[in-house]
Amino acid sequence: MCPKKGGITVISNEKNELIPTRIVTRWRVCMDYRKLNKTTRKDHFPLPFIDQMLDRLAGKQFYCFLDGYSGYNQIAIAPEDQ
Known part of the structure; x- marks a missing residue:
C-alpha cells in the first residue's frame, strides 16, 4: 500500500516556520x-504501428477490430489460477 498524493497544506513547526x-x-x-519482468520472455513479434496497419487495411472489403483494453479486462481467470 502506498499513500495517494492529495493536496498541500501548510503546517508550522516548533520554530514557528511554515x-x-x-x-x-x-x-x-x-x-x-x-521480478516478474526479469523472468518473462520478451515478445519477439510486437504489435505493428498503427500506420502500418492502416496501410495493410487500405482497399480491403472486410476487417476486424480487436479492442485490447476492454478485452483484457474481460478475460475470465479460473479461481485456482488467480
Whole structure:
C-alpha cells in the first residue's frame, strides 16, 4: 500500500516556520513487477504501428477490430489460477 498524493497544506513547526506538507487522503495498491519482468520472455513479434496497419487495411472489403483494453479486462481467470 502506498499513500495517494492529495493536496498541500501548510503546517508550522516548533520554530514557528511554515512548512508545506502533502496530505495523504487515500491509499492505493501498488504492485512491484520488476521480478516478474526479469523472468518473462520478451515478445519477439510486437504489435505493428498503427500506420502500418492502416496501410495493410487500405482497399480491403472486410476487417476486424480487436479492442485490447476492454478485452483484457474481460478475460475470465479460473479461481485456482488467480
